[in-house]
Amino acid sequence: MNRQKMRKLEETFFTWLMRFCLIGAGAILTIILWVIASRGLQGLSWEILTQPPEGSFYLGGGGGILNAIMGSLYLATGATILASFIAAPVVLFMHVYAPHSKFAHGLRLALDIMWGIPSIVYGAFGFAIMVAIGLRASLLAGILTLTLVIIPILARTYDEIVAMAPRDLRDVTLALGSTRLEYLGVLLRQTLPGLLTALLLAFGRAIGDAAAMLFTAGYTDNMPDGLLRPVASLPVAVFFQLSTPFPAVQARAYASALVLTTIILVVSLLAQWTMRRLGRHVIR
C-alpha cells in the first residue's frame, strides 16, 4: 500500500511540474505582451504613426516612424508575393507530378535545412552578392533577401497543407479524364485557404525579421521612394532607437515595438483563423 502511495505521489508531482512549466511559459508570454503594451502605449502618439522622422529625431526631436512602418510593409509584401510565385508552383508541381519521388524528398530536406539557417547568414551572403553585382542597400535587395528567408517557411507550410488534400481528389479528378495540369488547378483551388494561411505566416516572419535587413535594406529617414533606394524597417527602427542614450527616443522605440507586435499578432491570429476555417470548410 505504501508503494501505491509513492506511485500516486510521483504521478501528482510530475503532473504539477509539467503544468507549472506550461503555466510559466504562459506567464512569460503574458509578461512580454504586457511590458511591450504598457511601455509602448506611453510613447505612442498619432504623430509617431503618421509622420516620418524629422532632422533631430534621434536626439529627441519631432517626427514618427511612418517610414519604417511603410518600409516594413513594402518589404514583407514584396517578399511574400515573390516567394509565393516561386514556392506555390514548386509545391503543387511536386505533389501532382512526383509526390513520393527522390526529388520531393530531397527538396523537402533542402527546404528544412534552409529554414534552419539563421537570417543573419542570409543577410551576410545577400550583402556579399550585392557587393559583387554592384547593388547598394535597397528595397529591392531587402525584398530579394527576405524572399530567400521565407521561401522555406512558405513552401513547407503549404506543402503540409497540400499533403492533407484527400487522395481521392486525385483519383476522382484523373478518373474523369482530366490532364495532370487540370488536376493541378483543382488542387490549387482546394488548397487556396491553406495557401492563404501559409502566406500570412510567411508575411509575419518577414515583417519581424531584422538580422537579414540590417545590411541589405539599409536604413533611411525618408519614406520608401524607389526599388533601388534604401528603406527603413520596423525591427531595425526599434533596434536603432534603443541604441541611442536619450529616454525620449527610447520611449519611441517601445512604441515602435508595440506597433510591430500588434501587426505580428494580427497576422498570427488571422493565420490561425484561416487555418481553423480551413479545417471546417475544405473536404479532407
Add this chain to the structure above:
Amino acid sequence: MRSLSVRNLNVWYNGQPALKNVSIDFPSGQITAIIGPSGCGKSTLLKSLNRLQETNDQTKVNGQVLLDGANIYDARMDVTEVRTRIGLLAQKPFPLPMSIYDNVAYGPRIHGLAKGNLPEKVQTHLQAVGLWDEVQDRLKAPAVGLSVGQQQRLCLARTLAVEPEILLCDESTASLDPISARGVEELLRSLRGHYTVVMVTHDIDQAKRLADHVVFMWLGELVEHAPAAQFFNAPSHPLTQQYLAREIG
C-alpha cells in the same frame, strides 16, 4: 474469483450514444462472449469495464460497473488499481518495445509484486502461456522479434503477471493466423475456472467453441444474454435468430 456486473451503463462517443442502458452480470470463473456486428458497441462495452474507454476525451460514461459490489467509476476508486484487477488482452498483440523478459516483468515491477523472485515469476507466466520453451534462451532479445502468435501469448503472460482477477479479451485472435489463433484460444479455454473472462468476438464459431455465456449486442443495446447452449439452440429474440442465421450483420 470476483464478480463483475454492469448496471445501466450508458456511453456517449462524440455526443452519439454508443452504449444504451446496458446491464449484465458476468458469471464468475466462466467465459462470457460478447458478439454482434461491427459498430454494435461490444468493444466500447469491454473497454468501459476497465476504464480504458475514458482515455479518449470525446467519451462520456454514465452508469455503474460493479467489481465485487464496488463501482469502479466511483470517484474514490483508484483507476490504476481497477486496471490492475481487470486485465485486458488487446486485439492486436502489442509487445512493449523492450526485451521479452521485461515485457512480463514490467507489471510486477511497477506494482512491487514478487520482490526477489521476479525471474521465477516471469518463468511461471511464460510457462503458463507455453512460451517458455521457445524463448528461454533469448529472454533478453527484443519482444518485437517474436512471431505474431508468440507476441499475443507474450501479451497474455504480461497481462496475467500483474495477477488480475478478471480478464477482458478484445477480439484477441482476430489478427492472428489460424494456427496461432487456435493456440491462444486453447489458452483462454485453460483459464476457465481460474479467471472470470469476458471476451469480444465477431466470430460466432469461436463463441460456440469457448463461451459458457453469450451476450448479443445490436446498435449499442444488449439484445440477449443467455447460457451458450440455450443461446445457440433456442435464441429467443428475433434479431438474435436472424444474426445467428447470418441474415443480418
Add this chain to the structure above:
Amino acid sequence: MLTGDVWHPQDGLFGFAPFIAGSVAVTAVAMALTIIPGVLSGIYLAEYTTNRARAILKPMLDLLVGIPSVIFGVWGILVIIPLIREQIGPLIGATLGQTFPLFAFTNPSGYSVLAAGMVLAVMVFPLIVAVVDEIMRSAPREMREALLSLGATKWETTKCVVRRCGMTGVLAAIVLAFSRAFGETLAVLMVVGNVPQVPQSIFAPAYPLPALIANNYGEMMSVPMYESAMMGAALLLLVVVMVFNITARAIVVRMNKGA
C-alpha cells in the same frame, strides 16, 4: 583564425575564439534553462491535455513562435536586465559566486551571458515543445493502452513511451533548438554586452558570432581583410547550424524507419 583569441582588426588580428566561446556559452545557458521545462511541457501537451485545452495552448505557443527577435530583445532590456542586475546577480553572486567563479557577479551592468541565455531560452522553448509534442503524439496508441491496462499510472505510461519511443525525438528537438539558439542574432545582440572576450562567468558579457556579424558588417570596407573575416564568421555560423540541422533530420529519419 579559429583559435586565435585576439580581436584587433586594425592590426590584422582576427581571432574567432572569443566569439565562438561567446556563442557556445550563450547557447549552453539557454539550453540548460529551457530543455527540461520544454520537454515536460511538450509531454504534457501531448499526453495530458484534453482537446479543448490543446485548442487553447497550441495557438498560444504559435504566438510565442511568431514574436520577432527584436521584441524579445526589448523585453530582455526592460525585464531581464534589471532582474539580473538587481535580483539574480547579487543573490547568486553572494552565494554560489563565492565558491564557483562561473557564478561570480563580476559585471554589475546585467548585460551578460545569462541575460542572453534567458532570452534565448524563452525563444526556443516553443520549438522544443512543438517537436516533443509531435513526436509523443506519433507514438502508437496501442502502446499506451497496453501500459494502462497493466495498471500503470499515466506518468509511468508516459515515462515508458518517452524512454522507448520518444528519446530520439527529444534529442532531435534539443539539437534543433540548439541550432536555432546558436544563430539567433538581434535579441542576443541587444542584451549580451558585446565585449570580445572569452566569458569566465555567466554574469560576464560576451560577443557571440551573429552579433559580431551584425555589428561590424557595414563598416568592414575600410579595414583590409575585414570582409573576408566577416564572411568567415558567417560561413562558420552556417556550417555549425547546418551540421546541427542535418543531424536532427538524420535522427528523425532514423527514428521513423525504426518505428
